[in-house]
Amino acid sequence: MNKPLDGYVKRLTGMGAGESSLEVYEHWASGYEATMLDDYGYVAPRIAVDVFEALHGDRETPILDLGCGTGLVGVELASRGYRHVDGLDISRNMLAEAEAKAVYRDLLEGDMTGPLDLGSRQYAAAIGVGCFGNGHVGPSHLEEMIRTVDPGGVLVFYMNGIPFEDDDYPAHFKALDARGAWSVEILEQSNYMEALERPGWVMGARRTGG
Template sequence: MGSDTSILDRLYTMDGGPEVCRDVYADWARDYDRDTLEGMGYVGPALVAEALAEQVAPTAEVLDAGCGTGLAGAELAERGFTTIDGIDVSRDMLDVAADKKAYRKLAEADMTAPLSIPDNSYDGVVCVGVFTNGHVGPEAMAELARVTRPGGVIVATVHENVWDKENYADHLAAMEDAGRLKVRQTPIAPYHLKENYQCRLCVLEAK
């Protein structure tokens, strides 16, 4: 797909909804792991997996929302999680995720729309690399809370470029006021080490 910088430029200026997103990731699926882990120093998947492992037992049923090529699923599996489902908008990325053998099931899903997952389906949810420029907005947090069982934990990264611009703090506070979740913590954390990007690591408890 070109240099790491051109990849990020294309990703962070996407406009056109899920179809454009599918096209971008179809082009990138086979090189994604190498380009992000080696080229960008992408630590988001490891961060969310470690944060979830600190909150729930490895016997938990976990949803990897926006799983991409399965980097977070692989990190969860390394930490002993055995029941992980993944959803993503890109079939090409899901095909790569399947090769990692970390998932119970994988399915296509558009996170800009309601998910076809019943309420209270999971003990934990991870979501890394989704809440960023040109991808999915803060309103999708409501769906993640909906599919998480009361007392379950959601761990999500929010790119530093959109945290303030898209009012994530206010959105989460409103959800907390409405009794939909509890905000446990939202610290600043590393994201792309080589690109010097940071994120907010959101640890949320579903209600």
Template sequence: MTEKFFDKIYGVSSPEATQDMYDKWAASYDAEVADNGYATPARVAKALAKHLPDHSATILDFGCGTGLSGLALRQAGFSQVDGMDPNTEMLSRASEKDAYRTLIPIDLEDETPIPQDSYAAIAAIGVIGTGAAPASALHTLLKALPKGGHLGLSLNDHALADPSYERALCEWLDCGAALLVFKKYGPHLPGQNIKSNVYIVEKK
């Protein structure tokens, strides 16, 4: 029987343990999320496409994993998508999909892994939250965007239960450094009875 990981990933507390788990999960990740009706990639991609009419703009799929989010972005009409992830096993799986212009490994020790002003939009789909990237990653992404750039992200129920994640977003919104142009709560992993907020944020 194939090992299941959903019951384990939200309890992981260190970056090292997280990467080890994703190493083990890479081969079965697509099948397990499909079995649970993974809806968030399409939700973020469609919302981002609506608020970023130039579908030829270069998009970064941050934390691209096995490439499901890249496929969703391509299906939403974006033609220039780069993927970035810290896990080499996940990147190997992503390389098998016809979704990306290029794939870039993330050095977790690098505080500025994204070249400044290189992307019109960044997608962080199922990336920031418990068992994944910390709330501080949101600052990294918004800092890397140019003025007028868009961030499409999701926070699932586990992340929403921890106020630090939305607080990080509000630090940008409350001072006017960014504008929330879309927010909607909806399905994330129906098979796990988990929902998520999808956000589109424009940097000012």
């Protein structure tokens, strides 16, 4: 449990505010899983889908995987019988890897730091794993992500412990709760890489309002 951070993982972890991770993912896409699964023992998709399954047992409704990357969350959802999953990501090369998994109903190119154009698509639940932090998505984008699900719909996010603390996500989660945007049901810490200590947090909430 002491592998040092290196390569793209180190670069992404050290990103500053205002930087974009897009170029990194475009270059890394074909090697992402070898690094994350084989070198680091990445298990965040499994932890997040455990929580997702506890909050949203319905396998027949449409689900959105936000920041789907190469499709590890889609594979985990498919293995548990979720059959109508769309994936959204900013990186075309990551989406191409996801497409090859053949577990998504639809794959959408989109930037979560701006308004999302989902056409007429609306979801009963959404999940976003590993897409928060510098170079990725920030707390100010949570509201747009919440809008992707119907009232009563479930949202599950998994994020690294550094942005969780630095950007004070607990305060943002509470503020959205207080404003009636959602109701937080689960907030739990875990270690999401088996090869080192890499704390992260999973949050599960239900969209409120009509």
